[in-house]
Amino acid sequence: DAKTTQPPSMDCAEGRAANLPCNHSTISGNEYVYWYRQIHSQGPQYIIHGLKNNETNEMASLIITEDRKSSTLILPHATLRDTAVYYCIVRGTNTGNQFYFGTGTSLTVIP
Amino acid sequence: GAVVSQHPSRVICKSGTSVKIECRSLDFQATTMFWYRQFPKQSLMLMATSNEGSKATYEQGVEKDKFLINHASLTLSTLTVTSAHPEDSSFYICSATLPGPLGSGELFFGEGSRLTVL
Numbered sequence: 076d077a078k079t080t081q082p083p084s085m086d087c088a089e090g091r092a093a094n095l096p097c098n099h100s101t102i103s104g105n106e107y108v109y110w111y112r113q114i115h116s117q118g119p120q121y122i123i124h125g126l127k128n129n130e131t132n133e134m135a136s137l138i139i140t141e142d143r144k145s146s147t148l149i150l151p152h153a154t155l156r157d158t159a160v161y162y163c164i165v166r167g168t169n170t171g172n173q174f175y176f177g178t179g180t181s182l183t184v185i186p
Numbered sequence: 187g188a189v190v191s192q193h194p195s196r197v198i199c200k201s202g203t204s205v206k207i208e209c210r211s212l213d214f215q216a217t218t219m220f221w222y223r224q225f226p227k228q229s230l231m232l233m234a235t236s237n238e239g240s241k242a243t244y245e246q247g248v249e250k251d252k253f254l255i256n257h258a259s260l261t262l263s264t265l266t267v268t269s270a271h272p273e274d275s276s277f278y279i280c281s282a283t284l285p286g287p288l289g290s291g292e293l294f295f296g297e298g299s300r301l302t303v304l
Contacts, residue, residue, distance in 0.1 A: 109292060109293070111293075113230075116277070116298070116300070117297065117298065118190075118192075118279050118281075118295035118296050118297050118298045119230070119279075119281075119293075119295045120295070121292045121293065121294065124292055162230075173220065173232055173235060174220065174232070174281070174293050175232055176222075176229045176230040176231075176232075177229060178229050179229055
């Protein structure tokens with residue numbers, strides 16, 4: 076079962092930073108936080124993941140609170156193509172560990 | 187990143203027929219693949235975990251005799267929807283993890299297969 080809660084929807088102005096929160100208060104010590112997004116009728120796309128340190132890649136930044144009970148995905152300069160459903164997932168490190176998707180946040184980037 | 191490919195991307199079939207969907211890892215070997223189903227405006231629901239060379243592990247409420255999963259090689263898993271009915275119409279998505287050092291484990295997804303049962 077999904078262990079995360081996210082707001083159902085958010086809007087963001089084009090060019091602005093989009094900050095997507097995720098609550099994972101029951102996360103355990105060996106579980107990572109993963110973020111994916113899904114554009115309509117496509118398979119989900121990997122964005123970023125982290126354990127406890129903040130992470131940054133070419134797509135986004137991931138800020139994880141010190142107690143690891145919540146995190147925020149930051150898209151620094153949102154574009155119209157970032158309109159998608161964003162999913163936050165917590166998962167253990169074994170390759171056989173399942174990914175359970177919650178309801179996600181539907182982000183709409185407004186021109 | 188790693189590439190996972192599904193085929194067919196769309197399939198329409200008559201009620202009562204069986205449909206096979208293939209999932210391939212194109213540039214890596216996947217000992218474990220996952221099958222998801224997604225209904226319109228809903229999230230992805232994990233159906234089963236497919237393990238190479240052994241039986242799949244099904245999530246609670248998923249009928250193993252209805253959704254047959256075969257993972258005969260390290261690069262191919264198949265999902266067969268047997269005796270399909272209109273309520274089986276859905277978007278089916280496969281995925282695989284890239285074997286790697288501890289903590290890498292991101293999941294790579296196929297493009298999805300949209301099944302419509304008439």
